[in-house]
Amino acid sequence: MRTAKAIAAAHRRLVETRGIRDVKIMGFCGTHEWTITHYGLRSLMPRGVELVAGPGCPVCITPGYYVEVAVKLAMEGVTVYTYGDAYRLPSGRPRGSGVRSLAEARAQGGRVEIVYSVLDAVRRARERGGDSVFFAVGFETTAPSTAAAILRGRVPENMSFLVVHRLTPPIMRYVFKIHGERSPIRGVIAPGHVSTIIGASAWRFVAEEYGVPVVVAGFEPLDVMLAVLEIIRMLVEGRPRLVNEYTRAVTWEGNPEAKRMMRECFDVVDAAWRGIGFVPESGLALKEKYKRYDALHQYGIPDLTPETFKYDLPPGCRCAEVTLGIAKPTDCPLFMKACTPSNPYGPCMVGSEGTCLIWAKYGGYIEELLKSEIGEEA
Ligand code: SF4
Known part of the structure; x- marks a missing residue:
């Protein structure tokens, strides 16, 4: 201290x-x-210096379209394996208009299982059989493990990947x-x-x-x-x-083997970000030679394109502005009213790295409330 x-x-x-x-x-x-x-x-920040959140929550930026795809597969009997953070991630559908998340899909009989790693999903898919899809979300931190599973030939015939990795x-x-x-x-x-x-x-x-x-x-x-x-x-x-500053963990070059595996497994492509749209060269797609592992290809589901992308935040949610550092959670009129940790409405209230969830759980909004009620001196 x-x-x-x-x-x-x-x-x-x-x-x-x-x-x-x-x-x-x-x-x-x-x-x-x-x-x-x-x-x-x-x-502790001096007057005139403000810390703002950025786009570094992989769940918040996963387009609603891919949640819809995962939900559809789960409801059709395909076992969808997902990280826990993406389990409650809502699609862009308004409340009351059908199944909005993998959690809701499971509650309605869909096949959804939470896993801690891609290898966990691979093991379960091999042991249990049946059509299986891993919901592969995340940044450069999780993409190498997806690549490693594929490149090392560990993936059983009955398993494919819904790849939504972003850079x-x-x-x-x-x-x-x-x-x-x-x-x-x-x-x-x-x-x-x-x-x-x-x-x-x-x-x-x-x-x-x-x-x-x-x-x-x-x-x-x-x-x-x-x-x-x-x-x-x-x-x-x-x-x-x-x-x-993080020399105890980070080198200038990074992890050469992880980078090699990503290069070997994926092409860099223009990709959609939730509420934002397509951002040039910001996503990873499986290379043609690994297409058999691509769940979209496997089940004949079209991928998103700039033409088919639709604004995918539920009405009133300002999550995209929050992730781009334009707005704070407290600028959203739904924050801690229609959107709470126990009843999330938008994606930033779901993932453990979502700014709205963090502000809601740890009081990030208290300072803002004090400012508005008793002035800047607070
Ligand atoms: S409070 Fe909820 S609805 Fe508002 S921006 Fe955050 S996630 Fe979206």
């Missing part, structure tokens, strides 16, 4: 003496948002594009987990192309506090660059 206070004091000194103001620092990753909110780090650097570029030339995002805390795979150097473009300081950081509160200090220092010096 003493160290955190000392770092916070250093933040304040730099900001006050150098006149830094209106700075938003984006914590890309949902786990960083958890650390920030759970430990109340926003309350993180392209969506960061999209965030800058959306915010435009006068982007208030003046610093980025890059994701630690993802960087163990892709390497810290994958984030160099943030500093070099957008002139924004970027720090790859770990997930302890002090990691985040130090990352913010580095970013403020770089802003004061006017020298944006890439810093790797």
Whole structure:
């Protein structure tokens, strides 16, 4: 605590003496948002520096279309294996208009099982037989395990994959594009987990192309506090660059074997992000030679295209703005009213890395309420 206070004091000194103001620092990753909110780090930020959440929740950004596909397969007797986070993920359907999630599908007799890993799914599919599909969501952190299962020949004949893996650097570029030339995002805390795979150097473009300081950081509160200090220092010096604060886990190159497997198994393609649309070169699709593992191909289901993509958030949900750092959960009129952790309406209230769920569970909104009720001094 003493160290955190000392770092916070250093933040304040730099900001006050150098006149830094209106700075938003984006914590890309949902786990960083958890650390920030759970430990109340926003309350330690100096005036003029705001921490905003980013698009780093893989469940939140999984398009509703693929939830619909998974639900359809489960209801038709295919066993759908899913990570727990995606189990309650709602599709874009409004409430009361049919089965909206794998959890609801299971409640209505659909075949859905929660697994901890792709290997768990492979083992169960082999042991139990019957048509099986693994709902392969996630960023560069989970894509290598999907690739490894396929490349190492462990997947039984009765199993295929609904691949919705997404890549993180392209969506960061999209965030800058959306915010435009006068982007208030003046610093980025890059994701630690993802960087163990892709390497810290994958984030160099943030500093070099957008002139924004970027720090790859770990997930302890002090990691985040130090990352913010580095970013403020770089802003004061006017020298944006890439810093790797998480050297105990992240190298500049990342994990060469994991990257090789992803390259071997997948093509990089333009891909849909929930509520956002298609983002160039931001997704992974199985290569032609591995098409037999593709559940869409296997069951004759068309993939999404820019032409068939429909806005896929339920009416009124502002999840896309939350993930792009444009809005806070408290800007959504449904937050903690029609949308709560026990009765989620939009995707950001479902995944453990969803900003709305984190704010709801750990009081991220309390500070905002205090501000609006008793003024900025709160
Ligand atoms: S509170 Fe619920 S409805 Fe509102 S943006 Fe968050 S997930 Fe969507």
